[in-house]
Amino acid sequence: MAADRPLQTMTPSSPQPTGPAAASGASPVAAGEKVEASLSTSSTPPPVVQTSRSEQSQAAQIWREFKKRKLAVCAAILMIVEIMIAVFAPFIANDRPMAFRGVNRFEFQQLIQTVESLVALANGESRQEGGAAKKVYPVLEKAQSLLETAAAEIDVSTSNGSESHQQFEGLIQQIQDLQKPLGSFPDQSSALPPELIQGIQALLKDVKTLKKSELPPLLSRWYFPALAQLNGIDFWFIAAAIFWPFWWLATRTLSFAYRQPRWVQLLVLAGVPTLAAGIWVEINPSRLDQTNYKQGVLTAYDFSRTAPVIYDVVVWPLVPFGIDEYDTSNQTQPPAFSLKEPQKLATPWDRPHWLGTNHNGVDLLTLLIWGARISLSVGLVAVLIYMSIGIVLGALAGYFRGWVDILISRLIEVVICFPTLFLVLTIVALLKPSLINIMIVIGLTGWTGVARLVRSEFLRLVNQEFVLAGKSIGFSSTRLIFRHILPNALAPVVVAATFGIAGAILLESSLSFLGLGVRVPTPSWGTILSEGRTRLLQAPWQMTYPGFAIFITVTCYNLIGEALRDAADPRLRGTR
């Protein structure tokens, strides 16, 4: 407790703590009024210790106080690890390898199948009256480029391979022969001449024989299936997770980085991941990778030559299971460590299900790792939404006072009367339960606390010298609110946000638990719980671990929030 004393004297000219008023508000509006009243009576005494405060920013002060709490620091580290696990989930729990050197036969077969259907399409189109040449030409072009891709995969060093390669070359030549007359076809609207139609028919026949013939030996190369699966948003977060620490280091060490003004820093922080994600989406066309990597074998064991994938070298993720991978031989398995004899593995690439499986045979650890993405992002986004609403409304009420204040305070009073779970439950159920809906509804109903906080902070700050100075120079209200007052009112808001994330995660999991949750494509922790609820006695591990994950996350956020609150303002100790 003694450590807080110097900080208290350092807090910028704040009113002295006034017993009950400093503790959390009585009725919603009363708290602010009390603070205001205490301001008018006690003309704030000048801070005693001025020197150290001017040397350090408020953020640095908070951080210094925060670091003293070992438990909270541990919680923060744990949360960073958890967020990292969520961000890198595709590389931690996946049913496809992170990287392998080898051959993907399945993909090759799919390629030829696509060529066949393209040629069949061209064949059909060529018989149509009018405009056939215009339609057939691009289809054949596509087929040709696919065939070239496939031909490049063939290993021509063996006799078998070079033979097959020639077959491909022949087909490509055949298509090119057809394209010449098609491209220079004089009349776009009339029907194709019969020899062209026959040519396409012959091509179709040849492609069909190619498809039936034995698979040629293919060239080994590196593949990165887990990486190829990422979409733009996944990539943004991964890029951010990698880039941000580097930029942070740069701002600490390199002068060009820390000399940049704040808006440049923000631009770099947001821009670089966005740029990376944009480039990624551009160079990595999204496609459905249906290859069953689990059925792949190492080259030395490739006896039957039917395996879809052959690995020379393969790197599997730590948890080699997918969220939609139904391990039918291991349904409702208890956690591996509680078993006396090891679990039977369906394929050589499987590992034991460390936390067991659900009734479909989906690995529970995988579900938890992927579910973290949903649960954590719901917390974050919902809180972002209600922070923005709360800050804007609270600032308006506190700055303009008068009828704006009355209106907004009444609104707060009305919304606060509704039990949050009641309100959210009703709206989400009447709308369609979806991730976006849950985030928005939590956001739209949870803003009252933040609005009250910001309002009372504004009431306190709006009459202080720096605001009056700004007013007298003629700053606009917007500028005063957002550039001058808000930064000073932000500390309690950040604290509230930390508690808010914990609350939002709890709220989302309660909703999911009641069956109004997110199920597709990834279940959130609450949804796993609600599915486990029906099998409580057969599969208690389905209840234990997701609940534990929620508990740990909520505890950590609460610990961080508590430490932040004490660091930011000892007056607020014991309040929420």
Add this chain to the structure above:
Amino acid sequence: MATYIFRRLLLMIPTLFGILVLSFIVIKSTPGDPASGRFGGAAAAQGGMNAERGTEDAEKAFRKNFKLDEPLYVQFFWFVGRIFRGEMIYYTKQGSIWPDLIPAMKITLMINSIVFLLVYLLAIPMGIFSATAPHSTGDRIMTLTLFVLYSLPSFWVAEMLRLGVLESNLGLPVSGLQSPNADRLSLLPWLWDYTLHLVLPILCMTYASLAYISRQMRAGMLEVVRQDYIRTAKAKGCSPARVIWVHALRNSLFPIITLFASLLPALIGGSVIIEYIFNIPGMGKLTIDSVFSREYDMILVTMMLSAVLTLLGILISDIMYVLVDPRVSFESKN
């Protein structure tokens, strides 16, 4: 005193109106209405042949009867009128909702009152204990335990408790409010049966609020114990018990009295999920059922009732605040 309460009651009117408007907006802003619920999709398919003959006319009559095609403000005032006349109904079976709602409300109110009583009865001594021996081992353990309890999701705790009770054969009932044969029991066994059924739900609803309130109580008590007048009391030779119970206790009660108001919505909201898990026929379960079956009137009424209860809670906490703290007079609240 009476004028103060009267004025507060008058001030409640705009808030009540706001509650009405907000509930109405919530219901109206979601897709679908009673008519589409009754005549569209699954309901029509269930109706089979009969539906084919007269659905359209019936739907029209239904919409006309319940003014569903009128402008919004007409609908709103009609809805307000129906609330004051108490004409809320189930749209599917066209019966009044009150026979279901009132017993459910009684149950929820009863459970919540017990929880309230328990929370405050336990929290105050715990806070006092912490304040008399701050930073002792006992205090540290208690603080940590309460912190952990506070973060435990109640629905998970409820399920874990159910699992534990079922597996350890404790003989505690884990579902419902009464045994199936309860109506044949005489008064005392019946009461015992009822109590047993209440143990787990009340445990689940109490611990989180208890953790929260007792933490506040501890903080408030510590704040008070550091004040000068406590030192003065000690200096003039008051016994430690007298210092705590007479001088400190009353002043340390303010924070937790103000919390009464914010605890109420949390408890009512929390009872939704606990009632769902333990299958207790209270207001929470009624709400979930009516949300799933889209009984708009029931949803509206339960939502509004919970809001009004909270409003009353705030009023009560303000009055208690004035009663406990002589520094806050009725007039200065102006």
